[in-house]
Amino acid sequence: MPGETASILRLLSRQRGGARQAILKDPMDDQKGSVGNDHARACIPPSWQPLSDRATIWSELFEIFQLHYSADLPFLHPPTFLKPLRQATMQPPAIITMPEKPVNVRPPGSDEFLLAFLALTARFHPVIVAHHSPQTSLRPSNPLIASEYYACAANRPEQDGGNQSIEMIQAALMLGLHEWGMCRGFKAWVRIGLAIRGAQAMGLQYEKDLDDEPNSRSMALDSEAERMGLSGAGRNHSFSSSAGEGNAFIEQEIRRRTFWSCYVMDRYLSSGKYRPQMLHARELRIQLPASERSFLFAEKVRTLMLGESERMAAERSEVHGHRQAAMSSNGYQGGGYAPSSPPTPRQNGDDDKEGRLEAGADEGLVSRYIRVLEIYGKVVQWSCSGGRRTEEYPPWDPRSEYQKLLGLCHDFKASLPRQHILSPQNTQAHISMKTQTPYTLVHTVYLLCQIMLHREYVPFIPIRCKKPEGPLDPPLFPKDRYDVPHGFWEDSARQLFQSARSIMDLVQTCQEWNALVETPIVGFAIYTVAFDGVYCINFPWMDPEGYMCTPPGVKPATAGESAGFLAARKALEMIGKMRPRMHMADGWFKTINRMHKYFRRMKSDYKKNVQQNESVTSESDGSPTSSRQLSLREGGAGGGLDEFKILERLLKEFGNLEDQDVEIGEATPGSKPLDAVYDDSNSGTTVKSEEGDRVAQTDQTPPEGPWNAINTAPGAPRPTPSETPSNGQFRSYDAFQPPPPPPQQQQLPPPPYVPTHVNNFRPAYGPSDSSIPPSGPPGLTSPDSRTASTTSQPSPYGAAHQHPPYNAWSQAPAPYGMQPLPPSIHQSPIGMHQSPPGYAPSHQHPSIPQIHSYPTPSAHAQAMAPPPPIPPAQVWDPMAGEKWLNSIDTRLGGDDVAAFVDGGDMAEWASMAARHGLVQALLLPYKRGEVLQDIVTWDAHSLFVHGERVMLFSGEFHPYRLPVPSLWLDVFQKIKALGYNCVSFYTDWALHEGQPGNFTAEGIFSYDQFFAAASEAGIYLLARPGPYINAEVSGGGFPGWLQRNKAVLRTTDPEYLAATDNYMAGIGKIIAKAQITNGGPVILAQPENEYTSYLKSVTEFPSQTYFEYVEKQLRDAGIVVPLITNEAFAAGYVTPTTAASPDIYGFDGYPVGFDCGNPYTWPVNGLHREYADSHAQFSNATPFSLVEFQGGSFDPWGGWGFQNCLELVGYEFERVFYKNNFAQAVKILNLYMTYGGTNWGNLGHPGGYTSYDYAAVIDESLGVEREKYSEAKLEANFLQASPAYTTSVYQNNTHNNGSYTGNPALTVTATFSDVTKFFVIRQANYSSVTDVDYQITLPTSKGNITIPQWGGQLTLHGRDSKFHVTDYDVGGVNLLYSTAEIFTWKQYGSKRVLVVYGGPNEQHELAVSNGGRARVVEGSGIKSTVKNGATVLGFQTSPKRRVVQLGCDLDVYILDRNSAYNYWVIDTPSDAVFGNFTKPSHLPSALIVKADYLLRTAIVSGDSVHLTGDLNATSSIEVIGGPQHIRQLTYNGKALKSKKMSCGSVTATATYKKPKVSIPDLSTTKWKVINDLPEIQSSYDDSKWTAADLTYTNNTVFNLTTPTSLSASDYGYNTGSLVYRGHFTATGTEKTLYLSTSGGSAYSHSIWLNDQYVGSFTGEDVATKWNQTYNLTTTLSKGSAAVITVVIDHMGLDESYTIGADAMKNPRGILGFSLSGHAQSDVAWRLTGNLGGEDYADKTRGPLNEGGLYAERQGYHLPGAPTSSWKSSTGPQEGLTGPGIAFYSTTFDLDLPVGYDIPLSISFANSTSDAYKAANGTARPAAYRCQLFVNGYQFGKYVHNVGPQDVFPVPQGIWNYQGSNTLAVSLWVQETAGAKVDGFSLVAGTAVQTGFGKIAPAPQPAWAKRNGAY
DSSP states (O other): OOHHHHHHHHHHTEEOSSSOOOOOOOTTHHHHOOOOOHHHHHTSOOOOOOOSOHHHHHHHHHHHHHHHHTTTSTTOOHHHHHHHHHHHHTOOHHHHHSOOOOEEOOOSSOHHHHHHHHHHHGGGOHHHHHHHSOOOSSOOOOHHHHHHHHHHHHTOGGGSOSOOOHHHHHHHHHHHHHHHHTTBHHHHHHHHHHHHHHHHHTTTTBOTTTOSSHHHHHHHHHHHHHHTTOOTGGGSOSSOOOSSHHHHHHHHHHHHHHHHHHHHHHHHHTOSTTOOOSOOGGGOBOBOOOOHHHHHHTOOEEEOBTTOOHHHHHHHHHHHHHHHHHHHHTTOOGGGOSOSSOOOOOOGGGHHHHOEEEOGGGOOHHHHHHHHHHHHHHHHHHHHTTGGGGOSSOTTSTTSHHHHHHHHHHHHHHHSOGGGSOOHHHHHHHHHTTOHHHHHHHHHHHHHHHHHHHHTTSOSSOTTOSSOOOOSSSSOOOTTTOOOOTTHHHHHHHHHHHHHHHHHHHHHHHHHTTOOOOSHHHHHHHHHHHHHHHHHHHOGGGOTTOSSSOOTTOOHHHHTTSHHHHHHHHHHHHHHHHTTTOHHHHHHHHHHHHHHHHHHHHHHHHHHHHHHHHHHHHHSTTOTGGGSOOOTTTTOSSOSHHHHHHHHHHHHSSOOSOBOOOOOOSOOTTOOOHHHHHOGGGTTOOOBOTTSOBOOOOTTOOTTOOOOOTTOOSOOOOOOTTTSOOOOOOOOGGGOOOOOOOTTOOOOOOOOOOOOOTTOOOOOOSSOOTTSOTTOSOOSSOTTOOOSOOTTSOOOSSOTTOOOOTTOOOOOOOOTTOOOOOSOOOOOOTTSOOOOTTOOOOOOOOSSOOOSSOOOHHHHHHHTOOOOOOOTTOOOOHHHHHHHHHHHOTTOOGGGGHHHHTTOOHHHHHHHHHTTOOOOOOOOSSGGGOOOOSSEEEOSSOEEETTEEEOEEEEEEOGGGSOOGGGHHHHHHHHHHTTOOEEEEEOOHHHHOSBTTBOOOOGGGOSHHHHHHHHHHTOEEEEEEESOOOTTBGGGGOOGGGGGOOSOTTSSOHHHHHHHHHHHHHHHHHHHHTBGGGTSSEEEEEESSOTTOBOTTOSSOSOHHHHHHHHHHHHHTTOOSOBBOOBSSSOOSSOTTSSSOOSBOOEEEOTTTTOTTSTTOOOTTOSOSOHHHHHHHHHTTSOOEEEEEESSOOOOTTOOOHHHHHHHTSHHHIIIIIHHHHHTTOSEEEEEEEEOOBOGGGOBOTTSOSBOOTTOSBOTTSOOOSHHHHHHHHHHHHHHTOGGGGGOEEOOOOSOBTTTTSOTTEEEEEEEOSSOEEEEEEESSTTOOSOEEEOEEEEETTEEEEEOTTSSOEEEOTTOEEEEEEEEEETTEEEEEESSEEEEEEEETTEEEEEEEESTTOEEEEEEETOOOEEEEEOSOOEEEEETTEEEEEEEOOSSOEEEEETTTEEEEEEEHHHHTTEEEEOOOOOTTTTTSOOTTTGGGSEEEEOSSEEEEEEEETTEEEEEEEESSOEEEEEEESOTTOOEEEETTEEEOOEEOTTSOEEEEEOOOOOOOOOOOTTTSOEEEEESOGGGSTTOOOTTSEEOOOSOOOOTTOOOOSSSOOBGGGGTOOSSOEEEEEEEEOOSOOOEEEEEEEOOTTOOEEEEETTEEEEEEOOOSSOSEEEEEEEOOSOOOTTOEEEEEEEEOOOOOOOOOSBTTOGGGOOOEEEEEEETTSOGGGOEEEEEOSTTTTSOSOTTTOTTSOOSSHHHHHTTTSTTOOOTTSEEEOOTTTOBSSSEEEEEEEEEEEEOOTTEEOOEEEEOOOOOOHHHHHHHSSOOOOOEEEEEEETTEEEEEEETTTOSOOEEEEOBTTBOTEEEEEEEEEEEEOOTTOBOOOSOEEEEOOOEEEOSOOOOOOOOOOOOOOTTOO
């Protein structure tokens, strides 16, 4: 430590004889003692003049620490700390009077530790405070200066290095707590986070006696600590002790208490909505702190773990004893954990040795404090996440989270012994015993939990209550629907205010005894009580018993003296007295004062507006304005929830994570002295602007300063008189008449958002800075927005007092919670600043975003141009005020809401804020601003392609799962027909580099045809090359040879990175060539995949360096399109603002999981309403992207089958969960999967079987019959037809039960564009299957309209959700509203066609502004009228189509949903730039066609439309939307008899001709069979096999247990079946064989000794490895040569999803063995897998297609194999009579009709074993497994006894539909009685007449004799 810093402590530690000397002040203190930023504090030279009697001062400081911090930071051991101090003060008197040299006197501890200690305690010591901040006649001493002085010294940069230790962690915790109290939340968060990580690295969270994996964790922590520079000595506490049990216990307890201090700090700092906990009780293996007595007297004791009961502790002790005995018996001595002798389970007499158990009444108070903090953490998480608004059950229901949390609180209270319960006597006793600190905190936090819970159900503004009542805002509990327990609300309010009073009684007693604990948590509790007191004083009827106010009915003369009133006032006084010593208290104090003003103003406004409303109603009864829903402030209903939401986090959260340092640097001319910063007279005169500049103090700033947040420093000045919002009344939205927009306004893009710094927007209410132009600062919208209004501003219905015209809207008051927009608000993305009210941007939409270069001077000038003046007529509404406030800063500092709380008019405040706006710079699209291309761009809303906004609706499709390149176009066309415009695809490294260094992408693995097909279909591509992809493929895409790579995969380990280079360069060049910049379809690329999950042993995660390396690999390969990420969940590890800086941030969502066994059960809380918030939190300047969202489900071996999965994630799932995403304004959506395909050729991971159908919209056989296909088509086409959606903004209405409908059973979420508003309505219980009727009130340009206007009810069916829209543009016609869902709309000249639909028998209504006369031209049952200039149509859905023509040239087609399934939007080629890709501006002219099954393409030529498509039955074809001149239709090249209808549509009929389909009967086909296990024959020669002679393995997750490695990948065998042969010389004593093998889920093995069957493991769905001892029944002759043959089914390599686990390295093969009578070295092993291993033989079908069985090695599965000499057979149906493996082959011709898609599948019957039943009396499936080979491609792995798959689709192109085919089957029987395959057959599906065209077969090279085959 540098000398200057050390001198502080040395000088403090000197002891001189004689009297106390005078305190000398350093003359430089005025210049040096300042509070500033980190740099300034680091530069303060820490020097201090001598103080006398320092031992006494240190002792006093220790007492201060114990009083305030001994519960938060309980690691100081009093005797250890005080011993040297007491020794120094106990010198003989003669020595004291003799002068001598100064003697160092200081407590034990490092300099850093003691400086941090002083940072906490100095503020309370008057001598030290006076030394640093002498009192003057103008100001008192400032205690915070002293504490800051030592904190600055402890923070010196040069002190950050060196070995870490327990003391360093303790110092970091003390400094973190100091920073927290100083309102530097971010610094505290980081510092304490580092302390926690350091503690974890040192293993403090684990104790060897409690750890379930002590040895592995010990080794991991040693490695972790070494990597972090923690030496062994450094991990020990520096309070070294001599040998002895007591001292050892003290050291252990100090370590323990240090960790629990980390836990306490973590709970404090995570007390907020966006502050996750770092430590979780379930992960800790450490006992709670010992009692204070045991710690003091060094008595060795045992305590419980957090969350553990005494019974659980006893069971744990017994298990631990057994574990140690087992370890001892195995001779383990590593890590120092093995006992010297086997222990026995602890008995009663062992207490002396192990220590007694402190539990129950003996448990210490610090331990109890930690327990109640765990409850507090749960309460805070519930409350800050929405509390009651998140509940599904009423609060009295035991299932509610509220009741569960109350139960935890009550159980905790009941567990307290008599001496620890809260009572005046106990409080005084604990003060006397000096244990009041943990006692106070235990009860303070417990009571705080009670307050937070009960406060949730108390109305925020109970003006309309007469006594304690429940919520007045949704969710409500009306008496007609809920049986509210008698007195429930009264009792809850009583407990709320009684808890607040109990806190005050407790802390007041402590204060009277001079023992008040002053820490942030106690201050926060008192602040909470003070708020409750202000609440009760303003609304005393809510506290009728007068706990916190004067009870109702008390005479005014004595009202101010009631105990309740005095308690409330006392709380505020206590907060005020804490202010000099705790900066955080300053914000609390001001908040409480302003809340009192707010409540008073609220009551005044309410009373005034109620009277005014009554007057207005009498004068203008029936006017639309008077019927509008009013806020509570305006005299309306409710409990003020809208306004509470603005203040919610301010009132609930314990501090925030912003740093609020007052900006004071080093002493410079004109700088303030430090003391002045804390002088109340100067408090609040400065505020940081966005650039960090000051706003000048004004004379108008009131003495009390601004209102600050709980954890903020003094902030902005209040408004000046000229700018203070007036008291004008709130007016109707409809009162504003916008002027018309100027004609021909230039279209300019809005400048993208640049994230601001810590404070975000802080409006300064003083005079403008001189640098700001007189007309105000730049606006918050586009640079050239000049108009004061837009077409989005609603026109007024009429003047006030005007009688409503005939047929006016029946505008019922909107139910509470509806959040319509103010007259003009520029919708910005989540996290971006919205324009303030009164400032309206242009309604012009940008064409090309200017985001690709730095601003030019002219652009900069435009950006700096001032906005237009704000029209005074524009006004604001309270609900809109909440919306705008939330958009300014989601953290809600107190300065942001000062004017609101003061009760001013929001319109004027908003106008003022607009004049102090922010300059928005241009968003740079790439790192460091380099411009790589300008075709694909983006802003915060969406992507742009060629300058046009695109909502990217994508489906996942992997070409390698469909090895027929000619079918890829088929898939693309079916996806395009859905309305999607993109496909995401993975590339599988394992298929491209099966041999290290040999990258290949030829034949079926080439992408040329894939890219060409995408371009032909008009589908953009998102390329995802990995190198890791997961994707349920073997190894997660990693090639098997990576098992031999010693690196940690997916990290910066050079060996791993080097291994990826060849593949990434090869695949990167292929992708780069296909980019849109080169005329290809690739528009996005994704580096890595789901880089989210990791082990704690990975020290560098997330590694920005690693991610940058992968990005650079792609860029170096020539990829220039934007790079997008996909985290497995929203974690924010790698975002555009992190060092790796990908271009666009995205994450994944699989909300219902993969439990296909319960297909009708959706998980609770599975509907994620926080997606948009998560995106905004991590990347609000990029489009909201869900890069993988659940499109289906995988199914494991032994699962339920994809038919069950289809129920789980079917069309109902799409309606509810997809629309939930749309309601959050997702703009890049990729559905995984859209076509799944097949895990052919062993490419799948072991967790899944051959089918990868995934229950996707397109089935494995390429069929589109699933209803979810049609539902997805409806949703995608609606979004593609809605350009307003691409700029829409999620309205952050996560908890909106009852909004817009007044029905709490329904939830409406909304996303708004400038004009159009999109609403998604669903049931609050989203999995409900019941129907709900409702009416809905929606905001429109005509005001709030209640629908249906025709009367009656709308209906929402169970598991359904719907889009409702308002002000929706249909080619220039305004669809004012529609409850019917829109499929699409198009425009052809002046004619427009709109297609809407509804569910079965639903009532719907739509209105068209200026629609004119309605004429029903088809169908009946349509009601129509004209209201206020809009044509209103009402109808009930019916299977019969209705068509209505409106006078505005709009044809409305009204369908039921099932009929809408048969309508298609077919885009036609647009221009040379877009080609076949959908051009958004051209899409409105696409065709709308009614046709059955599938339409693929359409071309308009002359008066003809040429269609291609598929039919499964004769179908009518009708073009209802297209050019007016068309007359003729053709279908699949054939002219149809067409008719032009009077309504303009063209109809025809396409005829389906049923084909004759003939397929072979496999039971009568001629088969050949060969023994597939010649290896068990005595004559077999395995000399060509690979000798298993490696005495080591490079596999880092597997340690050898055999003399040589038997792991298959060590020898290059990574796929398919494995065969081992172990040679040994018999002794004749061989009786047993122990074998341990591994093969992945559902694998099996079989064993033979010579030619005799030994036994099998037949496989289980969950078993990935198996150990078993087998009896050997064969007696071998001594000296004879013998062979053990083992066959293992290799099911694929595990995925490596979790970084650090390297699961793909889990070995396959033999893990261990033991042959009785032999050493392991007696057995010499050889092995084989596929022929050639990594130098695989079949380059066409790839590196994974073949395994190690004899027939596969010979290539007999290929067409043309030499089978003539084989034995004739009836096929697999013949079976085997005993265990063994046979290989069957047959050849047959197919002659299926051309022009039809006829799916072919191979089917097995699910039979049982008759032999097993006869022997055992019960039936079970026979144990056998098969492989299927079709023309050489392995297209099925069937495991009869595991399942579930028994039907195996094989596509055309693998089958030769018009030619010869070879089918081969391997049959592996594991039954001693043999087995046969039942029901083995070839099955044809429904023949679909198709216009797709010819399908070329996949390459099928025939058999040729293989060199080296054995």
